[in-house]
Amino acid sequence: MKKQKSDVERFAQHCRSHGLSVTHQRLAIFEALAASREHPSAEQLHRAVQRRIPTLSLATVYKNLEALKTIGAVMDVNPLHEEGRYEAALPGTGAGKPHHHLVCISCKKVRDLYDGGLDRLRIADAQGFDVRAVRVQAEGLCPECRARSRV
Amino acid sequence: MKKQKSDVERFAQHCRSHGLSVTHQRLAIFEALAASREHPSAEQLHRAVQRRIPTLSLATVYKNLEALKTIGAVMDVNPLHEEGRYEAALPGTGAGKPHHHLVCISCKKVRDLYDGGLDRLRIADAQGFDVRAVRVQAEGLCPECRARSRV
DNA sequence: CCATTTTGGAGAATCATTCTCCAAGGAGAC
DNA sequence: GTCTCCTTGGAGAATGATTCTCCAAAATGG
Ligand SMILES: [Mn+2]
Ligand SMILES: [Mn+2]
Ligand SMILES: [Zn+2]
Ligand SMILES: [Zn+2]
Secondary structure (H helix, E strand, C coil): CCHHHHHHHHHHHHHHHCCCCCCHHHHHHHHHHHHCCCCCCHHHHHHHHHCCCCCCCHHHHHHHHHHHHHCCCEEECCCCCCCCEEEECCCCCHHHCCCEEEEECCCCCEEEECCHHHHCCCCCCCCCCEEEEEEEEEEEECHHHHHHHCC | CHHHHHHHHHHHHHHHHCCCCCCHHHHHHHHHHHHCCCCCEHHHHHHHHHCCCCCCCHHHHHHHHHHHHHCCCEEECCCCCCCCCEEECCCCCHHHCCCEEEEECCCCCEEEECCHHHHCCCCCCCCCCEEEEEEEEEEEECHHHHHHHCC
8 A cells, every 4th residue: 555655645745745736636636647658748647637626727747747847747748839930841942851850958049960870760659650750850949049148 | 154054943843743833932932942041931931932922921821831741842850840749868768778769751750769889880980069869760650640540 | 804712811719837915835943 | 823025826928949831933854
């Protein structure tokens, strides 16, 4: 009977050690997320947790996901989902040849990354998916942001 | 003087062969995109093209990006940018260990992809970026959607 | 140039996400 | 447990990106 509590306790301590209090809303949101393998949206999580806490508001779900991301208890599956970014795709233009991207986590700039090794990636266990394309996104600090943060 | 026209001509023919008429707005949007290496947003493109066509509306930019994506003249840099998707990230939970994702281009479902080979990826030419993480997203049709489309 | 069809502009509408404001609920000290 | 203090939650408005509606303008094909 210690086992059952350990996940919750680990979460509670993670919160406290990062200065976040452990409310039952926060805990329920995390539990729902941890119990799912569906990579749910905020809306889906809201619906799931509302079965336990009918008064839970959607804004609270967003606030908590953001807070939990900050302390590393939750991850965002989508790289770069705030605003659409485009590139031309005809021969001769930027995306004329397949390539990948370097994305700055600070200023959001996107640079093309041509790397023959990455183009040859094969997915070992595609779990029945008919894989049409593989996108690689390398995330980090761009030279400008590195310089700025080193001040 | 043939060279300069060839890109425009190639684009025009690509449009016509896919049943899209070639308006100067559409052409200007594509030219602005092809001339940029910044992976611009719709808003940025709008500002750029407005210098040539002051009456251009933002909705027109979106309509055209969508139309051009459909015929493959434009690509969307962001995988999955419509709605945030989350996962737990503490030991014992889904993202407790680093992993990648299989995404269905039809129903948008996201499955975890554990692949030791992908975890060992190294970026050959990081162009000065301090790379902190590499995300791989394999896109294709999930088993359910394959079955449905094969009807 | 004519008729047909597609497209563009303006602005409203929609959808996801964030913010504001105030009351309720945790955390740590007695 | 009780008392504070500070964080958090709820409600709904606000925001920002994207889409839709409606009509006039422009492109196409002859
Ligand atoms: Mn690119
Ligand atoms: Mn995952
Ligand atoms: Zn940067
Ligand atoms: Zn699917």
